Amino acid sequence: MTWQSYELDLRARRLVKDQGEQSIKESYKMREAVAYGLERFWGEHLRLEEKEPEKSAYWKATWDGLVDILSETEIHLPKHQNVNAMADELWKLNRDDQQVALAVLTQFCNSLVWWTQRYK
Numbered sequence: 001m002t003w004q005s006y007e008l009d010l011r012a013r014r015l016v017k018d019q020g021e022q023s024i025k026e027s028y029k030m031r032e033a034v035a036y037g038l039e040r041f042w043g044e045h046l047r048l049e050e051k052e053p054e055k056s057a058y059w060k061a062t063w064d065g066l067v068d069i070l071s072e073t074e075i076h077l078p079k080h081q082n083v084n085a086m087a088d089e090l091w092k093l094n095r096d097d098q099q100v101a102l103a104v105l106t107q108f109c110n111s112l113v114w115w116t117q118r119y120k
Contacts, residue, residue, distance in 0.1 A: 006069045006104075007069075008069065009111045011065050011068075011111075012108060012111030012112045013111075015062060015065060015115075016115040016116050017119070018061070019058045019061075022055060023112065023116050024120060026055055026058050026059070027109065027113045027115075027116040028113060028116075030062060031110065034105050034109055038077070038090050038093075038101055038105070039087050039090045039091070041063065042063050042090070043083065045060040064079070065108065066105050069104060075097045075100055075101055
């Protein structure tokens with residue numbers, strides 16, 4: 001098996017460029033939120049949806065980016081809008097897949113932070 005970057009850095013750059021000023025503080029919050037797990041990270045866009053729709057959209061776009069990245073592997077994350085269905089699906093993932101998904105999400109968020117600083 002050879003190294004595959006899955007264009008994490010390029011995808012992060014595009015997300016940050018698309019979000020502009022909105023991405024600056026949120027990228028840091030995303031990186032911190034990874035520690036709480038996949039379900040919590042995914043749910044953050046719902047928490048922000050009503051009061052801060054731009055932030056919510058950025059969180060959702062980041063999750064969708066992660067789903068797209070991992071779809072190129074054998075790890076398939078769900079894309080439900082229903083909280084209970086999403087939680088059930090995420091908890092059904094085997095432990096190794098959860099850990100790999102979190103590791104990729106961590107690196108993806110690190111790239112978001114880097115590009116945020118670059119465009120600041």
